[in-house]
Amino acid sequence: MNVSPLGLAASSLPCTMPAQRCRVSSGQLLSACRLAWERGGALVALWASDERDLGRGFAVRVLLRDGDGLTLLEHTLPDEGARYPDLSPIFPAANRMQRSAFDLVGAVCDAEDQRPWTWQAAWPIDRFPLRRDFEVSPAWAPGQEDYPFVRVAGDGVHEIAVGPVHAGTIEPGHFRFQVVGEKVLRLEERLGYAHKGIEKRFESLSLVDGYRLAGRISGDSTVAYACAYAQAVESIAACAAPPRAAWLRALCLERERIASHLGDLGYVGNDGGFAFGLSQFSRLREDVLRLNDRAFGHRLLMDVVVPGGIARDLCAEDAALMREQCASLEREIAVLRDIYDEHAGLQDRFRGCGQVTRELAMKLGLTGLAARASGLPDDLRCDFARTPYDALGVRRVTHTDGDVAARVSVRFDETFESLRLVRAMLAAMPDGDIATELPQTPASRLAIGCAEGWRGPIFIALESGHDGSIRRCHPHDPSWQNWPVIEHAVIGNIVPDFPLINKSFNLSYSGHDL
Amino acid sequence: MLHILHQIAKTGIKSETAPTADEDMVVVARLQKTILRTLGRALTIRHIDAGSCNGCELEIQALTNPYYNLEGIGIRFVASPRHADMLLVTGPVSKHMAIALQRTYDATPEPKLVVAVGDCGCTGGIFGQSYASLGGVASVIPVDVAIPGCPPAPRALLQGILAAISAYAPPVAPAVDRAPVEPTLRPSDGPDAP
Numbered sequence: 001m002n003v004s005p006l007g008l009a010a011s012s013l014p015c016t017m018p019a020q021r022c023r024v025s026s027g028q029l030l031s032a033c034r035l036a037w038e039r040g041g042a043l044v045a046l047w048a049s050d051e052r053d054l055g056r057g058f059a060v061r062v063l064l065r066d067g068d069g070l071t072l073l074e075h076t077l078p079d080e081g082a083r084y085p086d087l088s089p090i091f092p093a094a095n096r097m098q099r100s101a102f103d104l105v106g107a108v109c110d111a112e113d114q115r116p117w118t119w120q121a122a123w124p125i126d127r128f129p130l131r132r133d134f135e136v137s138p139a140w141a142p143g144q145e146d147y148p149f150v151r152v153a154g155d156g157v158h159e160i161a162v163g164p165v166h167a168g169t170i171e172p173g174h175f176r177f178q179v180v181g182e183k184v185l186r187l188e189e190r191l192g193y194a195h196k197g198i199e200k201r202f203e204s205l206s207l208v209d210g211y212r213l214a215g216r217i218s219g220d221s222t223v224a225y226a227c228a229y230a231q232a233v234e235s236i237a238a239c240a241a242p243p244r245a246a247w248l249r250a251l252c253l254e255r256e257r258i259a260s261h262l263g264d265l266g267y268v269g270n271d272g273g274f275a276f277g278l279s280q281f282s283r284l285r286e287d288v289l290r291l292n293d294r295a296f297g298h299r300l301l302m303d304v305v306v307p308g309g310i311a312r313d314l315c316a317e318d319a320a321l322m323r324e325q326c327a328s329l330e331r332e333i334a335v336l337r338d339i340y341d342e343h344a345g346l347q348d349r350f351r352g353c354g355q356v357t358r359e360l361a362m363k364l365g366l367t368g369l370a371a372r373a374s375g376l377p378d379d380l381r382c383d384f385a386r387t388p389y390d391a392l393g394v395r396r397v398t399h400t401d402g403d404v405a406a407r408v409s410v411r412f413d414e415t416f417e418s419l420r421l422v423r424a425m426l427a428a429m430p431d432g433d434i435a436t437e438l439p440q441t442p443a444s445r446l447a448i449g450c451a452e453g454w455r456g457p458i459f460i461a462l463e464s465g466h467d468g469s470i471r472r473c474h475p476h477d478p479s480w481q482n483w484p485v486i487e488h489a490v491i492g493n494i495v496p497d498f499p500l501i502n503k504s505f506n507l508s509y510s511g512h513d514l
Numbered sequence: 515m516l517h518i519l520h521q522i523a524k525t526g527i528k529s530e531t532a533p534t535a536d537e538d539m540v541v542v543a544r545l546q547k548t549i550l551r552t553l554g555r556a557l558t559i560r561h562i563d564a565g566s567c568n569g570c571e572l573e574i575q576a577l578t579n580p581y582y583n584l585e586g587i588g589i590r591f592v593a594s595p596r597h598a599d600m601l602l603v604t605g606p607v608s609k610h611m612a613i614a615l616q617r618t619y620d621a622t623p624e625p626k627l628v629v630a631v632g633d634c635g636c637t638g639g640i641f642g643q644s645y646a647s648l649g650g651v652a653s654v655i656p657v658d659v660a661i662p663g664c665p666p667a668p669r670a671l672l673q674g675i676l677a678a679i680s681a682y683a684p685p686v687a688p689a690v691d692r693a694p695v696e697p698t699l700r701p702s703d704g705p706d707a708p
């Protein structure tokens with residue numbers, strides 16, 4: 001984004017995609033966000049940091065994205081009383097991020113909605129865990145908040161409360177439905193149950209060791225997180241992973257996408273009343289996980305991507321097995337796709353269900369796979385292609401309908417494309433080292449790492465401390481943007497379709513709650 | 515329809531025989547017998563995510579794929595703790611989930627077996643104890659068996675479930691203060707035999 005019309009000076013920000021940073025006043029923060037919005041830009045993340053020890057009060061950082069790359073706006077609140085402007089009128093997705101930034105750091109936003117978001121009475125409301133002088137008291141027992149849900153009144157309107165413990169094997173969250181008969185008038189989400197203090201935990205780790213925690217922010221996207229984290233460390237250290245490592249990382253990332261899409265295709269079929277789909281796709285997924293285990297020593301590929309490179313090389317024998325697996329998966333998935341497409345009952349459940357129009361997706365900042373299903377084409381692998389994607393070329397997958405059927409279709413197409421990419425990688429993989437020694441990392445350097453995970457773009461903002469420590473790490477999951485969109489997607493649908501709609505997005509609780 | 519039948523026929527039966535990772539490990543027939551002897555019916559399990567990273571959930575979900583054939587052994591996941599013999603609990607217990615976990619435990623009828631899943635369920639794992647995390651499952655509810663691993667592979671999960679059901683003595687006297695039993699497990703399960 002060109003910030004010079006705003007009278008701003010930008011400096012470069014270490015990142016594997018084009019990125020810049022600029023200091024802004026509160027007025028400039030607002031006008032920069034407005035300008036970004038007018039030019040089709042989107043909010044990536046908003047977080048706060050305690051920088052009182054550096055004599056700077058509290059920092060509020062807003063990361064924006066457009067066709068030119070990333071722009072980080074940095075605003076300083078000199079003291080606790082200062083406020084920064086509410087960005088949610090421009091970017092609705094800012095709402096929860098602002099509330100969370102208050103809960104964790106105590107940076108006050110000038111917004112009407114001052115309800116807590118991450119806080120759920122586990123610590124006193126006037127203490128802020130991400131402040132540097134925060135101390136835990138053993139006297140703080142888990143409490144229960146009285147969250148002011150919005151209620152709909154009227155004839156025949158009733159409320160259904162679901163969670164945080166759900167009927168299936170899924171993560172914890174709470175959903176409040178206001179319904180008439182079976183029809184959903186309103187849904188309100190309450191998340192934060194899986195908050196386990198990940199950002200604070202990072203601050204007790206070294207930059208080099210943080211990758212294990214990064215790979216456990218959302219286990220289903222462990223490769224994407226580890227890639228983003230490793231790149232952030234490498235950007236801070238001003239080094240790069242060797243070419244072979246970059247190719248192997250991408251190979252793992254695509255295998256993670258394949259495994260995840262296979263799982264989701266099965267579950268979406270199951271939630272559509274077609275158990276056959278689940279047993280078929282879960283079998284294929286298991287095949288992928290077993291080969292992951294054989295080739296890289298972990299079924300989900302945890303701890304395979306490390307700062308500086310990759311932990312384990314791929315041997316020729318396993319590469320051959322992968323090639324075979326690509327071929328057999330392509331065949332099997334093609335058959336299953338025909339079955340899904342021709343199954344009238346399934347298509348009846350999928351079509352028109354949980355629809356998000358392109359307009360709504362734009363307005364709410366929908367991102368990743370779900371956005372591509374609503375006609376927004378963003379994909380970091382295409383927009384800012386790096387090794388090896390620049391050499392291979394990624395075919396962008398989009399759909400226009402924005403319903404469950406579209407999200408299913410995007411998953412099918414992306415799975416085929418990932419299989420093609422894996423094959424191409426295996427064919428052209430360069431030889432050489434798989435890791436490089438990390439040089440000493442300088443202190444007080446901020447870098448951004450990013451990766452297009454299967455769910456969407458994942459970002460890690462990482463700041464180094466002294467002696468290779470982590471000063472601050474803010475991971476950002478696309479679920480932040482997409483959870484609020486589900487509240488809209490279900491309106492007018494029937495309650496029994498909620499699990500299907502929810503699964504078609506398959507968002508992360510842990511990655512969002514941190 | 516023909517398509518579907520053809521695919522089913524072509525897929526064949528994928529279910530494998532029981533986990534046989536260790537010589538002394540219970541095989542399927544014995545597991546089935548143990549479940550039958552102890553409960554006289556299927557073992558019902560309720561999963562609770564008390565704050566995991568969702569990696570453990572993926573492996574629990576994998577148990578229901580055709581390779582592991584959980585239902586065939588006589589194990590069923592149920593939607594309510596009131597229908598469950600066993601709670602399968604993942605994650606470090608986040609403070610925000612502690613009350614929900616306790617309530618779910620209270621709602622579960624005897625035998626109320628509790629299996630803590632993963633390094634996080636065992637000790638809090640990489641997340642440890644903090645202002646937001648209470649650590650392992652045992653810090654909130656009594657645990658019968660803890661299954662290490664990050665995440666434990668499906669066969670480790672099966673072995674842990676077996677260990678819990680095997681250690682359970684059908685109630686003559688009400689079971690009180692059961693000591694946790696560690697299943698014999700290799701730290702990480704190697705690649706599966708074809």
Ligand code: SF4
Pocket residue numbers: 216219566567568569570604605606631632633634635639640663664665666
């Ligand atoms: S044990 Fe590992 S996979 Fe399971 S919840 Fe903990 S970090 Fe995630």
